[in-house]
Amino acid sequence: MNRWTGRAASVEEWIADFRSRPEFMANVTHWHTTPARPARTVPFPETLHPKLAEGLGSKGIASLYTHQAEAFAAARAGEHFVVVTPTASGKTLCYNLPVLQRILEDDSARALYLFPTKALAQDQVAELQELANLMDVDIKTHTYDGDTPPEVRRVVRLAGHIVVTNPDMLHSAILPHHTKWVKLFENLKYVVIDELHAYRGVFGSHVANVIRRLKRICRFYGSRPQFLCASATIRNPKEHAQRLLEEPVRLIDDNGAPSGERHFVFYNPPLVNRQLGIRASSVLETQKIAADLLKSGIQTIVFARSRVRMEILLTYLQELVQKDLGPKTIRGYRGGYLPRQRREIERGLRTGEIRGVVSTNALELGIDIGELQACVINGYPGSVASTLQQSGRAGRRRGSSITILVAGSNPLDQFLVRNPEFFFGLTPEEARIDPDNLLILLDQLKCAAYELPFEAGETFGAESLEDMLEFLAQERVVHRAGNRWHWMAQAFPANNVSLRTASPENFVIIDVTEGHRVIGEVDRFSAPTLIHEEAIYIHEGVQYQVEKLDYPEKKAYVRQVNVDYFTDANVAVDLKVLHADLEEADGLLTRQYGEIAVTARTTIFKKIRLRTHENIGSGPIHLPEEELHTSGCWFAFADEVFEGRSESERQTALLGVSSVLGRLAPLHLMCDPFDIRVVPQVKAVHTKRPTIFFYDRYPGGIGLSRKLFDLHAELLREGERLIAGCGCENGCPSCVGPADETGERGKELALELIRRTLAGVPA
């Protein structure tokens, strides 16, 4: 460490220094070190085209990592595969090699690349073009997305060897116009799908259907492409790929790439009030650690759970390090920033001009930002897979890297930070999709019928195709002629079907401080909580107040302000059971699964002071309510479990248990905690008993609550473990919630409820 500048010569030195500082180490609950690993390589395969060998050679590549060689062989053998290796392990070469080889051998061969976002697609084209130039061959790679100008589109359709696009574009622009892509579909040899893990939940369920449509069209043109996929670490890459592709898939996960030594540190902010279980703010602790890294000259990425958090952290950090590093060296990054701004930040990170970035999970995906040295994660990202992805952003082939996870005060974070062995023992989450969700399937079936008539005997999804087509015939959108069903309506169905929960109907945010300037976007579902009138909207560390929200026009008008608070909105949820499909009882617990209707309305917002995070005021929100029909499961407790307990004690117990189970549920389900919601009702209309409801936050459901219906025993046991293991006296934000919210004896009552219930549940 340079005593004069305070800068560390290397990240290794910073780590050693950190370890010597008691004020930090007192809060470290676990330190996990993964030793450096050498590369395992094999010589170029003999079958590798000499041009390719030459091109790789001029990039300084003289051999392949073992997983790259395996992928090359698998592709040559005609197999579908999915590669699962960490960031910076040379994953893209796994699919680029076989694709380029094939095009070198046969100029008419075509490949289609799918990336979840436009940015990733553009990175990829640059890389492919570089390789083609090095080989001095004419392989045409084009992006085809919403930004492609019309005159270029024609060229891409006719002459592009490799078309790089996203699932949304495939869905709404390519497949419904497949007759213009005859050359592509007739000669399609490979479909490359990277970031396979991103296709989960609703989005994944739609994409699985888009792939069904793609395969259907390929069959029509007589081609049968191979699928070459890559994914970040998830528990079930092979199963997920097979579910998505409905083909047998080979798993390639024997990583041959080298990696430097990696440190993973669990950090729990110190208790400031032991009795009430109140800990120092994770935001402030995160800021302290990140500032220390940045001031030491270490390029650092900071992840935050929410956009608001991310912006607050950015504001704090910019203030702290401005005089050391200058203002433009710490940047924010999230969805909602305009694409040009994001490209500029990515470039700055690669060149090293930008020394620090504060991001939401938007940077989890494989956007190329180079290899950073340190990563600070503010709050458990909600899943093992996400945590690994974020941590992988700091990780280099040579040299050490460090990730510090700063726990929040919520039960899930506290559970993990106090049971680190649990985290490291956890396999990453499953990516789960439900391509046969009725509404998704029906919507996709319409798109498929538009593209090609259906014939008797075809299949599309798990439901009876004929029944679904009959339904559409009654709805007068398809017409049966003999053994074929034809699309017969004026509508263009793909326009009415969005693949993502975040619908394309984004709200734009217009800064009216000086003239009118669009500064960002917010998706429809987040709009009521983020940009209601009077909300403080933070963008790149600058505060704006929302002056007017034009809900029908989807515009928010904001003006720059300088205040010492941010805002947080409350959502009121009303829930009604429509139909119960499944029911099971274990002793005192009755579980049901079925369809429910949920209405959600944002009611009030709180003003929260910066830094101290105290509540300094509130105001009403007047926005229309949103109705959701979805699937849910609910646990109804028999009266016996509450024996001897008053009405208010029952309420306290139920509230505590639901808060714990709600936080733990995402751990066992899919990645995003926002996909599943929990609502306790002391006397539910449907069950007439104290009940905890869980529901999928998507119309029709995506199979999450169905899974919870079976997982109840595991969930309850972990809940018990969490509450019993918490060091607080009467409940705290880390378990059942603080006593002043849940009631005096919240912890004890919740534990009693769980234990009495578990007594009747078979082990």
Place this chain on the structure above:
Amino acid sequence: MSTLRERLIRLGAAGRAAGGDFPARPEERDNGTAVDDAAGRARAGSEQGTGVREDGWRALGAAEARNEWGAFLLRRETYPPSHRHGRHRLGDLVWALPLLAPVTERQNRRAPDPSARPSGAEAVLFLDLETTGLGVGTGNFPFLIGLAYVEDGAFLVEQLFIRHPGEEPAALAHLLDRLQGRTHLATFNGRAFDWPLLVTRFVLNGWRPSGEGPLHLDLLPPSRALWRNALASCRLSAIEEHRLGVEREDDIPGVLAPTFYFRFLEDGNPAHMTGVLTHNERDLLTLASLAVHLGRLAGGLADPRETAEWTAAELLGAAAWLDAHGRSEKADPLYREIAGRDEPGMFRWLMAAAERWRRLGRFDEAVPLWEKAASIAERSAVPLPDAHIRLAVYHEHRRKDPAAALVYAERALALSAALPLSRGSSRAPREREEIRRRVERLRRKLAASRD
């Protein structure tokens, strides 16, 4: 477990299947579910029996046609050369179509090919599709293919009606047959819509497009060139009403055609199609009439009595169109005619006409137009200085008469200063500065010549 249909209805899938823009059916009843309704209709249809339907079709003049691909319904109508549709005779196609050669040459920019000119009226196939939707996506289905062509001087209309999607290949094969030996496709927006849609249909039915396809004689671009500034809309219905003297009675709006076809698909009653067939046939006749109209214009054959009815905007549109097609000599009289007009907005048309003469170096023609435009500007509430500037330049450089030039330049400066700021746009200050410099230069020149 409930049935699939019940589950779908509970999830709110019913009624939104069409994406909400399925046109309302006027005779929709409130009672009974959609199932019973449709089933009832289907039964009624079958009980009616094929005999009744055959009669219905015969009444429409349609009969089943067959080829190796199957059957479809064909309706034919022959019009003698003397038949007038609006103000034009269909027989005039024989000489009017070849006059449109410059249009097809411009629209089919391929390697120079003698076949880019229609060798005669018989080489042209008129085409107009009725489809179930908009756009050229794979799910847009052409249920009626309207064709027309000239044979032995007569105008033959053939309508290929596809009673159900299974009949599409036979109808497409018939269309291919009619394309045999014909080089050009005459349409209204066929380059962007009708033909690409047909290519999609060929591909979907297993044919692969080979070669370049027919050459286009798309009448939409010339119509736009002519009437963009003269008519409120360049739709075929507006053009025929205002320029071709065609009056349609009892016509169904084209946008309703899909609705009638969907009804026909449900109950098989030919009566639903009457209006659509008539509409499509009239569109084909109008297309022919429009071709005659444009051919006459291209040939410089527009009657002076006819052009007298046109607005200045239309004269200019037609004249510029002739210029663009290498028919400058035919355009001259139209430009001259603009000079004699006195209509609202004349300033713009005079300036445009003068600009054309200026580019040809014909200042004798341009100057009177500028003078007229200048006098309009003098009287205008928002006076543009453009004509004065042109005249100042002309007198300074052509006539070498700085005194006359200065008069115009000073007036230009005064007008420019009088322009309300809001009309000035961003170019105004710079323009004013340029005029000021011109005035100063002219004054210096004058002073120098006096010395």
